[in-house]
Amino acid sequence: MTTLTVAAPPQTRKPRKPRPWLAMIAVIVIGLFAFGPVYWLIVTALTPSGDAFQFPPRLWPRTVTFEHFANLADNPVLGRYLVNSLIVSSLTAVLTVLVSAYTAYSFSKFRYRGRRSLMSLILASQMFPQALLLITLYLLFSAFGLLNSYLALVLSFTTFTLPLCVWMLKGFFDTIPDELLEAAKVDGAGQGSVIHRILLPVSLPGLVATGLFAFIRGWNDFIFALTLAGPEKQTLPPGLVNTYLGEFQAAWPDLMAASLVVSLPVVGGFVILQRYLVAGLVSGAVKG
Amino acid sequence: MPDNARQPKHLSDRTFGFLLTLPAVVLFAAIVLYPLIGSLTTSLFQQSLVIPGRSFVGLDNFRHVLDDQFWPVLQNTLVFTVFSTACPFILGFALALALNTRLPGRAVLRGAFLFPWVIPGVVVSFAWLWIFNANYGLLNGVLVQLGLIDAPVSWLGDPTTAMLAVIVAKTWASFPWIMVMLLAGLQTVPATLHEAAAMDGAGTLRRFWHITLPHLRGIIGIVVLLEVIWNFQHFDMIYVLTGGGPAGATTTFAVAVYETAFKGFDLGRAGALGALWLLLLLVLVVGYVRLAEREEKR
Numbered sequence: 001m002t003t004l005t006v007a008a009p010p011q012t013r014k015p016r017k018p019r020p021w022l023a024m025i026a027v028i029v030i031g032l033f034a035f036g037p038v039y040w041l042i043v044t045a046l047t048p049s050g051d052a053f054q055f056p057p058r059l060w061p062r063t064v065t066f067e068h069f070a071n072l073a074d075n076p077v078l079g080r081y082l083v084n085s086l087i088v089s090s091l092t093a094v095l096t097v098l099v100s101a102y103t104a105y106s107f108s109k110f111r112y113r114g115r116r117s118l119m120s121l122i123l124a125s126q127m128f129p130q131a132l133l134l135i136t137l138y139l140l141f142s143a144f145g146l147l148n149s150y151l152a153l154v155l156s157f158t159t160f161t162l163p164l165c166v167w168m169l170k171g172f173f174d175t176i177p178d179e180l181l182e183a184a185k186v187d188g189a190g191q192g193s194v195i196h197r198i199l200l201p202v203s204l205p206g207l208v209a210t211g212l213f214a215f216i217r218g219w220n221d222f223i224f225a226l227t228l229a230g231p232e233k234q235t236l237p238p239g240l241v242n243t244y245l246g247e248f249q250a251a252w253p254d255l256m257a258a259s260l261v262v263s264l265p266v267v268g269g270f271v272i273l274q275r276y277l278v279a280g281l282v283s284g285a286v287k288g
Numbered sequence: 289m290p291d292n293a294r295q296p297k298h299l300s301d302r303t304f305g306f307l308l309t310l311p312a313v314v315l316f317a318a319i320v321l322y323p324l325i326g327s328l329t330t331s332l333f334q335q336s337l338v339i340p341g342r343s344f345v346g347l348d349n350f351r352h353v354l355d356d357q358f359w360p361v362l363q364n365t366l367v368f369t370v371f372s373t374a375c376p377f378i379l380g381f382a383l384a385l386a387l388n389t390r391l392p393g394r395a396v397l398r399g400a401f402l403f404p405w406v407i408p409g410v411v412v413s414f415a416w417l418w419i420f421n422a423n424y425g426l427l428n429g430v431l432v433q434l435g436l437i438d439a440p441v442s443w444l445g446d447p448t449t450a451m452l453a454v455i456v457a458k459t460w461a462s463f464p465w466i467m468v469m470l471l472a473g474l475q476t477v478p479a480t481l482h483e484a485a486a487m488d489g490a491g492t493l494r495r496f497w498h499i500t501l502p503h504l505r506g507i508i509g510i511v512v513l514l515e516v517i518w519n520f521q522h523f524d525m526i527y528v529l530t531g532g533g534p535a536g537a538t539t540t541f542a543v544a545v546y547e548t549a550f551k552g553f554d555l556g557r558a559g560a561l562g563a564l565w566l567l568l569l570l571v572l573v574v575g576y577v578r579l580a581e582r583e584e585k586r
Contacts (some may be wrong), residue, residue: 015363020390020391022386023385023386023387023389023391024386024391026382026383026385026386027383027386027387027391027397030379030382030401030463031385031401033379033460034401034460034463034464035400035403035462036297037404037415038403038404038418039418040415040418040419040426041415041418044418052424053423053424054421054424054431055429055440056428056429056432056433057424057425057426057429068305071417086498088538090345098311099311099312099315100312101303102308102309102312103308103309103311103312104307105308106305106306107309109305110301110304110305110306110308111305112302112303112305113302114303114319118309118313118517120577120581121316122316123577124314124573124576124577125320126435127517127521127569128320128324128569129521129541129542129545129562129565129566129569129575130292130521130523130542130568131521131523131542131543131545131546131549131562132324132327132545132547132558132559132562132565132566133319133320133323133324133327134323134549134550135323135326135327135330135545135549135555135558135559135562136322136323136324136326136327136330137319137323138337138549138550139326140318140323140326142321155315155318155319156319158315158321159315159316159319162312162315162316166312173559177382178503183525191304194547201300209558216406219408220408220409220410222408222409222410222523222524222526222527222528223523223524223546227550237408237409237410238410240410240414241410241528244414245417245528251422252424254562255418256418258416259407259414259415261413261533262408262410262411263406263407263408263411264399266406266407266408267403267406267407269315270402270406271399272404274399274544283307288452
């Protein structure tokens with residue numbers, strides 16, 4: 001893995017005197033720890049059941065099979081979890097982008113009393129323990145008949161994804177010159193059309209990145225879907241736990257295949273938008 | 289009051305700016321603030337998840353919780369938090385330093401190393417459940433074949449090793465994020481400083497200590513504090529890996545509050561335990577907000 005032929009991007013500054021051998025040893029050792037489990041996940045998913053359950057385990061498969069992926073497709077329950085995950089994560093992404101765009105615009109371009117406190121409040125809100133909030137959230141959603149509904153999941157996911165998304169977008173809006181927005185106002189555009197005709201179209205890449213991030217957060221959530229949704233509305237993470245870990249002997253190769261399938265959209269989306277997400281994460285955490 | 293001549297039909301900028309935050313504020317009030325107050329209030333009542341109605345019991349729930357659950361749970365949470373922050377930090381820092389050199393393909397490596405952090409926590413747990421499996425697990429297989437252990441160990445089933453196993457899995461999932469943050473910080477250290485110091489005869493270690501570390505102080509503080517806050521309330525991986533067991537050996541606050549409320553149906557006690565948990569957490573969160581604000585002003 002240290003002999004990749006991809007050239008490093010041109011440096012804008014000279015790196016300090018390199019110690020490549022030390023760096024390479026570190027990368028190899030940490031690489032084994034980082035990619036060993038990934039390798040094992042993939043190998044197990046491709047190993048016939050008979051070979052997977054033997055000790056000591058075989059480090060590379062004798063024969064490769066796709067039967068475990070076929071097993072997944074045959075299981076209608078998993079299909080339902082998948083659909084639920086897609087619906088809930090997509091709705092979360094849309095709602096999060098809308099709400100965080102308005103909020104981030106407010107924080108970025110307006111000055112009013114209480115703005116700083118609001119920013120701190122929203123930043124701090126992601127840090128309240130969810131298990132504690134769930135005690136009352138469960139009763140609240142129950143009182144409104146919203147237990148076991150998409151709405152309960154979308155509202156919960158959105159609230160806890162908002163803080164980071166607001167900060168990602170605020171960083172984006174900060175780079176948009178005020179003059180651009182002022183010019184539109186001088187031309188007679190109302191406050192609303194400044195947002196919808198100018199700000200949002202100009203920030204499309206940032207909105208897409210934010211939406212994708214929210215989608216991933218919704219896709220990965222475990223505790224809200226576990227608690228607030230029953231089998232009909234549950235998403236993949238709690239769904240897989242209930243399907244595979246409840247049994248006496250778990251079907252490990254099937255579970256590993258399912259794990260790969262669940263990870264796929266997240267990894268794909270992340271590869272596409274890595275640049276935005278990394279920058280957003282850094283600024284979101286530091287520029288609170 | 290005469291209207292602002294330039295935008296006669298509109299609200300003032302300040303009012304409009306504030307109104308823009310309303311959707312977020314409403315969500316925050318409904319999903320965070322109200323449940324927070326509600327759950328804290330619950331701690332003063334005897335209340336069941338499944339039976340309607342409740343009765344005021346004062347501080348009884350706190351007394352019960354402090355008598356039997358609180359201290360072991362606090363100890364587990366502290367052990368988990370300290371080691372699940374320190375281990376990934378050391379690993380992430382080492383990797384960030386390694387990837388900040390003239391290593392071939394480092395841009396690709398930086399992206400590839402994020403994989404463990406990107407995949408869902410539940411999937412991470414599945415992978416490690418399988419690796420730690422007592423009968424067919426990869427870890428036992430490797431260790432037995434290397435002669436390091438005589439017989440397979442039930443890593444997650446033994447109270448003495450369960451927490452260690454959970455921390456290893458959590459370390460795997462956390463270190464990539466720390467690496468990215470520290471690498472971003474490292475790239476802001478001016479190379480000229482290092483060159484000048486090297487010219488004056490300062491070795492790698494001295495330059496790391498006197499140039500790199502002071503430059504990273506702010507970002508290290510934020511990364512560590514955020515990790516501590518997150519680990520202090522981590523639920524997903526512990527719940528899937530051990531469910532808090534065996535014999536409560538990995539029961540942290542998050543697992544204990546969840547189990548008490550949704551398996552034991554005892555909302556009062558869950559609320560009391562949660563209130564104590566929140567109190568400890570609040571100290572950390574206030575510290576984080578302070579630190580983040582100071583960093584922004586710099």
